Amino acid sequence: MSEKKQIRIATRNSGFIDPENIDSYIAAGGYLALAKCIEEMTPTQVIDEMKASGLRGRGGAGFPTGVKWGFAAGYKSDTKYVVCNADEGDPGAFMDRAILEGDPHSVLEAMAIGAYAIGGNKGTIYIRAEYPLAIKRLKIAIEQAEEKGVLGKGIFGSDFNFDLDIKYGAGAFVCGEETALINSMEGMRGEPYTKPPFPAESGYWSKPTIVNNVETLAAIPAIIVKGANWFNKIGSETTKGTKVFALAGKINNVGLIEVPMGITLREVIMDVGGGVAKGKEFKAVQTGGPSGGALTYKDLDVKIDYESLAACQSIMGSGGMIVMDEDDCMVAVSKFFLDFTMDETCGKCTPCRIGSKRIYETLDKITMGQGTMDDIENLKLLAVAIKDTALCGLGQTMPNPVLSTMRVFEDEYKAHVIDKKCPAGVCSSLLEFVVVDEKCVGCTLCAKICPVDCISGKVKEVHVIDQAACIKCGACLDKCKFDAIIKR
């Protein structure tokens, strides 16, 4: 993968050090930042340094980390918590897992720095139970850090104590939302609650709590060591530093990349990603997962940061980037995401619980060829209403896939409704499979594979598909060696 445009900060050690050996991390400059904080800086200085760096939460919302810490530091309490949000539920994004598996100590160190800054002494890592290797390495890392005395009581000979434990998620996407995450850590259903009070005031066990994402934390030791001025020179006007993206889908170079904020989408996809796979036409890229939106060929020159992505009806999200080509139907993709949110909505607030279902049903109707123009108008109205009224981030961003694809691909929606055609050839109810007479050699392979026996024809004669009986499974198309079956 092209290294030229990449700058590795959060992933600086991943792949270079032995994640199961603390000495390897220390040799790479590990725990230097924590030592610097405790020995040379006051908690206020640490927070000021974070504010000056311009680091913003990498979990998706982009809230300035230093400001969050400043809030928590401002509240008086005997116990304050630092929580690491490692409940990476966004399908198609796996940077948190890569960091936890490749460099767990950087997260522990940053949590200790956070605790020092806000005056806390307890930390919890909330991690997906589906990441066994990351859990194993975190446990090893915590054990070794306690042995070395960089976690636990009297760190670096000071009176600063910091204890860490791990709590497991149980597969709920909404738990990435910080209030839902806190409920889940307390052993309850992971339903969000209304803010304020913000967790910084009253969070885990009603104590001041800061919740930071893995990638945000991983960048912190580097910022402390190299200084805020180094960090805020990288990036765009509004968004400093780098972002890890998970490039996937129909792209040549699949995998994690870390690029400076402000890079254009074109550079990410065409240069770093090596362009669309199989030489096909670039159609769209989905950023921010199910809560995000599709950026299209029109947006290729958009500079990537929180504000410019929001202007395109999308979000930065946790950094998934799924590239789609001409063969992907945007209505079907929207439906896929709504199917996901419909499944993952916690059901607490009505706009999200019922709204997701109604949007899904409307999209389903359109892909079945039963949509009307009213449906398209209703979709837009409903999407806006949900955005305005839902309780938490999950609901407020849930209509994004629909809104953003409609922005550019309204024609595609209309084609489904008016012409009853799927231009990309994905929505099977709107397709017809037919045999091209000139190409068919009568090998009978298609007739044999057909699950409903709707293809007839003798050996070495042109075959015919009975459209009334065809279930449009596409098995014949995949099987035919002579490209004699087409869908249209």
Added chain:
Amino acid sequence: MARRAADDMFVGFFVNPAQIRYLAIKKERIINMQTSTCQKSGGCKIPDRATLPKELYQKLAAFVDTLPQKEGHLVTVLHKAQSLFGYLPREVLEFVAQQMGDPLAKVYGVVSFYTFFTQIPKGKYPISICMGTACFVVGAEKVVDSFQKQLGGIEVSEVTPDGKFSIDCLRCVGACALAPVVMIGEKVYAKVTPDMVKGIIADFS
């Protein structure tokens, strides 16, 4: 303003003649979707009470005793219970409720909220098909269909009658470069096509 829009929206939905026609056409499907949370092909029935090994209950009770406090550890205990029993039938939920001093309704509420917890036993070889976006765009749906067909038409989250295989769809296993990904137990199959499914199942027969 937004609220007005929402109200109009719902009115629009219920009187729209096209919607009514659609409901008529898709009646069966809609009924299945809206009135019942049970989508199992066998229909809803109260399962027989399971008899599970006593020593597993003892182990679970011992685990509860090691917790510093019970408050806030319900999810932790349920994780442990599922790792011991393999699934969380009513009997186990009752036991957990009693151990933790929580009402059964609360325990059930938590178990049914999280997709990681299962109330029916998994197959001996649990098949997990990744349905993350990266897998979806390269055809994971067809792979699911193929597994269902090969395993006698069981639905997702169901077990074959002989208890050997169960099918589940996962959100993302974080192996997007290998999409579509299928995991059977610990074994990972990469870039799976519908044609490969028969051979994959044969590996476990």
